[in-house]
Amino acid sequence: xxxxxxxxxxSSFKDRRSTERYREPRxxxxxxxxxxxxPHSLRDISSAGAYLVTxxxxxxxxxxxxxxxxxxxxxxxxxxxxxxxxxxxxxSGADGVGFAFVFPGTPGPRxxxxxxxxADQKALIAFAQSL
Numbered sequence: 001x002x003x004x005x006x007x008x009x010x011s012s013f014k015d016r017r018s019t020e021r022y023r024e025p026r027x028x029x030x031x032x033x034x035x036x037x038x039p040h041s042l043r044d045i046s047s048a049g050a051y052l053v054t055x056x057x058x059x060x061x062x063x064x065x066x067x068x069x070x071x072x073x074x075x076x077x078x079x080x081x082x083x084x085x086x087x088x089x090x091x092s093g094a095d096g097v098g099f100a101f102v103f104p105g106t107p108g109p110r111x112x113x114x115x116x117x118x119a120d121q122k123a124l125i126a127f128a129q130s131l
Contacts, residue, residue, distance in 0.1 A: 021046045022128075030067040039069075047125055049090070049100040057097060062089045065118060066099070068127070083127045086118030 028039035087099035
């Protein structure tokens with residue numbers, strides 16, 4: 001194997017994720033696509049993003065507001081049952097779409113926007129810890 005191919009093989013298998021992922025969290029994810037909002041499952045989630053199981057596909061860079069909702073039986077009555085997070089499509093897979101969360105102050109497509117509706121990273125982490 002030539003040196004260039006050896007480097008490519010090594011780098012393509014390395015997991016470059018910088019945050020811990022939680023597999024199959026007990027959350028429902030909702031977004032509006034022009035029809036009735038229906039619950040979708042998450043394959044995994046971290047403080048930086050999530051993989052949404054859906055038939056919808058958006059091009060990379062598309063910003064989607066996603067509402068994450070705890071299941072009723074897992075919800076702590078003292079905590080919020082849902083949180084809205086602005087998310088940007090980073091990839092599509094065979095069964096869904098990978099998103100990076102976009103937080104206030106994060107450079108991105110809404111830079112300079114007068115309003116920001118999504119939660120910040122601190123609120124998302126507090127929400128996830130209450131699961």
